Amino acid sequence: MIQLLPTSRLYTKILRDSQYNQRGIRLPPDYFCLQLVIVAIFGLVIGSFLNVVICRYPAGESLARPPSHCPGCQSRLKILDLIPVLSFILLRGRCRYCGAAISGRYAVVEAATASIFVTCFYYFSFPILFLKYAVIFSILLVVSFIDWERQYIPNLFTVILLAWGLLWQLLYPGQTFTRAAAGLLAGGGILLLISLASKGGMGGGDIKLLAVLGFLAGWPDLIIVFLLAVCSGAVAGVILMLLKLKRRKSTLPFGPFIALAFFITSIWGAQIWGWYSSLIRPVF
Numbered sequence: 545m546i547q548l549l550p551t552s553r554l555y556t557k558i559l560r561d562s563q564y565n566q567r568g569i570r571l572p573p574d575y576f577c578l579q580l581v582i583v584a585i586f587g588l589v590i591g592s593f594l595n596v597v598i599c600r601y602p603a604g605e606s607l608a609r610p611p612s613h614c615p616g617c618q619s620r621l622k623i624l625d626l627i628p629v630l631s632f633i634l635l636r637g638r639c640r641y642c643g644a645a646i647s648g649r650y651a652v653v654e655a656a657t658a659s660i661f662v663t664c665f666y667y668f669s670f671p672i673l674f675l676k677y678a679v680i681f682s683i684l685l686v687v688s689f690i691d692w693e694r695q696y697i698p699n700l701f702t703v704i705l706l707a708w709g710l711l712w713q714l715l716y717p718g719q720t721f722t723r724a725a726a727g728l729l730a731g732g733g734i735l736l737l738i739s740l741a742s743k744g745g746m747g748g749g750d751i752k753l754l755a756v757l758g759f760l761a762g763w764p765d766l767i768i769v770f771l772l773a774v775c776s777g778a779v780a781g782v783i784l785m786l787l788k789l790k791r792r793k794s795t796l797p798f799g800p801f802i803a804l805a806f807f808i809t810s811i812w813g814a815q816i817w818g819w820y821s822s823l824i825r826p827v828f
């Protein structure tokens with residue numbers, strides 16, 4: 545199935561090696577589980593930093609100063625208040641000092657980052673691929689929450705993603721440059737066309753994001769990213785309308801769905817192509 549992916553021989557070998565690891569053939573299973581726990585804790589810590597970025601970057605605040613504080617009473621938070629997820633549960637979602645409600649988003653972002661890191665480690669346990677995708681998915685998580693809360697995607701994050709993609713394309717290509725460039729043009733092009741046809745129904749941030757993710761996923765994997773993004777966005781839109789959380793006219797940010805679609809395609813792209821080719825095989 546891996547052969548279906550547009551991967552260079554080196555990349556295919558790495559993917560095979562990482563699966564070799566996850567089945568515990570070379571590594572004892574206990575050792576692999578211990579590694580997963582360490583990766584999860586690492587993910588929680590990174591998630592806690594991503595929360596700071598999500599809060600402070602759109603407001604134009606420094607990421608380093610002031611130290612973490614309660615937005616209600618400005619009390620400086622101590623180590624015990626800052627343990628990812630656990631502090632939120634122990635404090636029952638309230639500030640220890642003034643009792644103000646803490647947004648559940650903090651715990652969600654931390655838990656999501658840990659889950660993403662564990663998934664990456666499981667599927668790409670080869671360290672260099674884990675690094676590549678952990679960085680991409682962390683940036684996408686930040687972009688998704690900013691887009692969900694503020695309805696825009698800061699250009700800085702799209703530029704960092706593009707630079708990261710170019711770096712990998714130069715140092716350690718997973719596909720030919722032609723396929724990456726074709727993914728970029730197709731990703732940006734299709735949303736640009738939709739934007740023109742719907743007279744601005746698609747934001748500029750979404751167009752740039754899908755173009756950059758098209759570069760990372762490459763052609764033809766970008767097709768899966770696009771289709772999954774549209775389908776998941778439509779399903780979420782209907783569910784939110786049924787739950788009366790969104791009105792028919794209100795817009796749903798598309799960035800989180802593009803990010804989710806890219807995540808699924810990066811991890812299970814080969815399986816999706818395999819499933820698709822098993823569907824069309826009886827016809828031909």
Ligand SMILES: [Zn+2]
Binds near residue numbers: 615
């Ligand atoms: Zn407080």
